[in-house]
Amino acid sequence: MSSVNKPGGNYLPVIIHSGIAYVSGQLPRRGEDLLYSGKVGAGVDVPAAREAAALCADLCISAINHATGGEDKIVQVLQLVGYIASAPGFTQQSQVMNGASDRLIERLGDRGRHTRTSVGVAELPRGAPVELSMIAAVRS
Amino acid sequence: MSSVNKPGGNYLPVIIHSGIAYVSGQLPRRGEDLLYSGKVGAGVDVPAAREAAALCADLCISAINHATGGEDKIVQVLQLVGYIASAPGFTQQSQVMNGASDRLIERLGDRGRHTRTSVGVAELPRGAPVELSMIAAVRS
Amino acid sequence: MSSVNKPGGNYLPVIIHSGIAYVSGQLPRRGEDLLYSGKVGAGVDVPAAREAAALCADLCISAINHATGGEDKIVQVLQLVGYIASAPGFTQQSQVMNGASDRLIERLGDRGRHTRTSVGVAELPRGAPVELSMIAAVRS
16 A cells, blocks of 8 residues: 555655645556456446455555555545546446545544545556546645 | 425535635436436437526526525536536537526526536436536625 | 636636645637547557547646746646547546646656556546546645
């Protein structure tokens, strides 16, 4: 959970400006290995997708920690956007995203509470089932 | 229009930090009842989808009002992101989103003017045709 | 590259608040003409989609420049969200978005470095293959 994944392109994992951390979309990977693959509601079931979402949440926190240089610099998670690669007719995106939300609150307490948008998309990079982006308030 | 819908998961409807309100994705519901359902361009036509988008805009305002405790605390709507559950080949996402944009300006005047991104997604939670998230500047 | 496209609906291209510029979703157009059309992985290949993404990045910069009234007011690009209209099974959204990322860094240097989220969506307005939104820090 403490590793920071290298971006999959020409961009930065996190930028902090005026106490706000913008976090790039995180896929459920460990280093270069994508740990989950496929569409939710088809090859990936809800419990697995929840785990994938929780891993993405961990990676958002790791990315911020690495950028701030400290474990407890997150003041408040502000916005979470979750993209769920969805098989036709799959509409339980919220249940999937609860995996991420629960993890944030478990790890950060009230500082992990957040606003959230969950949508079902056609495809995600590398065939991932879940991608998560985050905006959080941090202190230096 | 003054009711605030309970989030569909473990998250908050609005968080305000440093004068910026982040609003969770709003579905076109009244309480637990989803008022519109289906894909735009198939089961849902553009006029109905515009109404759904306008309702989501109302719900964003209601959520902010509830969080600030006042009707007129919105300084400026800054960013609106609209996700339209789209049937294959449906490309009139902008027409749908004008329902939300018109409503914001009708209710808030120049303070309701905003930037906007409209995309057509595969599926939305609970089978909703439209989901809207917002960032707005507010005063305390 | 210096032209600013008229929004495709009742909204503004850019709003600046407290030194942060929110930019509306940009399609790859020149004026009213959409220069690229179709799904990436089907009618549009990756090199063309990269060019489309680079054009969208140019349009984001142009929109900010127009709003600030100056060429070099961008302090730092903070967040880029790229929506790629994807044919079934197309998962190279990151390669497409590198077209936008490379362009930003080419034009703005370190100030163009950014966080990024790339997703594959079902449909985009007017049948565009790529849509880009941006948040950037600017000075007045």
